[in-house]
Amino acid sequence: MLLHNFLEQTASRMPDKTALVRGGRRVTYGELESQANRLAHALRSLGVGRGDRVVLHLGNEPETVVAMFAVLKAGGAFVMVNPTAKPRKLALLLDHCRAAAVVLPARRLDDLRHVLAERRHLRAVVTAGRGPATLESAEQETWSIDALLARHDADAAPPAMPTIDLDLAALLYTSGSTGVPKGVMLTHRNMITAAESIIEYLENRSDDVILNLLPLSFSYGLYQPLMAARFGGTVVLEQSLAYPHAVLGKLVEQRATGLPLVPTMVALLLQMDLSKYDLSHLRYVTTAGAALPVEHLEGLRRAVPWARIYPMYGQTECARVTYLPPEQTEVRPTSVGRGMPNQEVAVVGEDGLRVAPGEVGELLVRGSHVMRGYWEMPEATRQSLRPGPFDDDRPVLWTGDLFRIDEEGYLYFVARKDDIIKCRGEKVSPREVEDALYRHPSVAEAAVVGVPDDMLGEAVKAFVVLKPDHHVEPQELLRHCADNLEDFMVPRSIELRDVLPKSDNGKILKRELQAVLLTLA
Numbered sequence: 001m002l003l004h005n006f007l008e009q010t011a012s013r014m015p016d017k018t019a020l021v022r023g024g025r026r027v028t029y030g031e032l033e034s035q036a037n038r039l040a041h042a043l044r045s046l047g048v049g050r051g052d053r054v055v056l057h058l059g060n061e062p063e064t065v066v067a068m069f070a071v072l073k074a075g076g077a078f079v080m081v082n083p084t085a086k087p088r089k090l091a092l093l094l095d096h097c098r099a100a101a102v103v104l105p106a107r108r109l110d111d112l113r114h115v116l117a118e119r120r121h122l123r124a125v126v127t128a129g130r131g132p133a134t135l136e137s138a139e140q141e142t143w144s145i146d147a148l149l150a151r152h153d154a155d156a157a158p159p160a161m162p163t164i165d166l167d168l169a170a171l172l173y174t175s176g177s178t179g180v181p182k183g184v185m186l187t188h189r190n191m192i193t194a195a196e197s198i199i200e201y202l203e204n205r206s207d208d209v210i211l212n213l214l215p216l217s218f219s220y221g222l223y224q225p226l227m228a229a230r231f232g233g234t235v236v237l238e239q240s241l242a243y244p245h246a247v248l249g250k251l252v253e254q255r256a257t258g259l260p261l262v263p264t265m266v267a268l269l270l271q272m273d274l275s276k277y278d279l280s281h282l283r284y285v286t287t288a289g290a291a292l293p294v295e296h297l298e299g300l301r302r303a304v305p306w307a308r309i310y311p312m313y314g315q316t317e318c319a320r321v322t323y324l325p326p327e328q329t330e331v332r333p334t335s336v337g338r339g340m341p342n343q344e345v346a347v348v349g350e351d352g353l354r355v356a357p358g359e360v361g362e363l364l365v366r367g368s369h370v371m372r373g374y375w376e377m378p379e380a381t382r383q384s385l386r387p388g389p390f391d392d393d394r395p396v397l398w399t400g401d402l403f404r405i406d407e408e409g410y411l412y413f414v415a416r417k418d419d420i421i422k423c424r425g426e427k428v429s430p431r432e433v434e435d436a437l438y439r440h441p442s443v444a445e446a447a448v449v450g451v452p453d454d455m456l457g458e459a460v461k462a463f464v465v466l467k468p469d470h471h472v473e474p475q476e477l478l479r480h481c482a483d484n485l486e487d488f489m490v491p492r493s494i495e496l497r498d499v500l501p502k503s504d505n506g507k508i509l510k511r512e513l514q515a516v517l518l519t520l521a
Contacts, residue, residue, distance in 0.1 A: 109142075
């Protein structure tokens with residue numbers, strides 16, 4: 001089984017079933033398979049072969065999914081780059097993975113002309129949508145997807161390629177603690193294992209319609225069309241939650257059954273009156289990307305009590321690790337659940353041995369969904385992939401995240417290992433302080449970081465965004481924290497903000513907040 005076999009098998013079984021929806025456009029599985037095959041032949045003709053990396057610098061469009069499967073069918077590995085990435089960042093990633101080709105929006109071609117022309121390893125530039133269609137470079141050919149599909153109109157069958165499941169399928173870049181992006185190497189086997197395990201616990205079926213607001217360049221968003229291709233579901237592609245009313249209207253219009261969210265999206269939705277929308281068709285909601293505050297979980301349960309809610313935890317290095325069964329959300333709302341099917345987890349102390357229930361340690365993950373390593377970063381790979389307390393000496397993923405585990409094996413996120421705040425000699429979990437802040441009725445978003453302090457070692461600093469039309473002074477929030485936390489956990493100061501800095505996938509960027517504080521110090 002290879003990753004693109006998901007599409008081939010479903011297209012063979014149900015060619016007329018809608019695979020993708022974008023605006024008023026609908027793409028069936030038969031059309032998706034045909035276009036992916038023709039584009040794969042085109043990529044082969046442009047010199048893309050087994051193991052070559054192809055950068056996809058595209059947004060949430062059907063062409064992105066077509067290109068993704070086409071690269072796999074051509075024997076290559078796709079490299080997802082967010083469409084908002086600036087030219088300098090794109091140049092860095094193109095060079096780091098030595099991309100053989102790039103697929104990007106035609107409207108960006110003028111802006112990126114010099115970046116692309118200077119990349120000698122690029123053999124082809126493929127454009128999607130309307131815009132300039134040529135690039136002045138003797139080293140590269142420039143083609144539009146439409147022109148390539150027309151040129152290979154007769155190539156309806158997939159090209160023959162000797163790819164095996166140990167070959168690279170994708171290179172997904174993730175931020176590193178040093179600020180240098182790390183290319184997570186995922187094989188066909190890695191991604192198939194992850195997709196099938198998630199499908200199993202979500203109990204996905206062919207009549208599922210998933211509204212995907214998450215960027216396809218984000219692992220969580222990327223897996224939505226991959227999984228749907230396996231079980232024959234439909235994915236409705238949206239760009240973001242910038243216009244909540246429009247998105248909720250689309251949710252109703254398409255009668256979506258699945259809604260993957262990150263916590264910042266949950267916070268925004270809960271500020272709206274969801275009772276105005278007929279969401280009775282919504283079967284499940286998933287959350288990942290960051291810890292879901294208990295207040296937001298409870299708000300979701302009240303807003304859509306008929307929907308199954310799955311708080312989850314994962315990393316790009318293995319897609320997903322845990323999920324909390326919906327029936328447990330009321331019993332243990334602070335947990336991110338137990339390990340998903342077909343993997344093992346352990347929580348270990350600094351000595352590498354398993355900790356007792358209730359103690360804090362680093363989470364380790366063992367399974368065939370764990371990455372092959374970081375692209376051309378052997379030292380970073382050695383730090384993340386090394387043996388653990390399992391039955392063999394094969395490397396496992398050391399996540400760098402701190403957890404507690406209870407007697408029944410349920411896991412509780414504490415903090416990133418390098419995010420723990422050491423105040424007065426005590427260790428403070430930012431998550432615990434944030435949870436306390438979220439219990440205040442006026443708090444919409446909260447982020448807690450550590451800042452250098454001559455007396456305390458590190459002081460606890462909180463940033464808060466209030467709900468619309470709510471007015472509260474920082475002193476009241478500090479009193480609220482003092483009533484709900486141990487004294488060493490109470491923030492030294494709370495700063496009110498209109499917005500908090502976020503990544504393209506909606507995760508609050510705490511390091512940006514810390515960087516500003518250090519600059520001002």
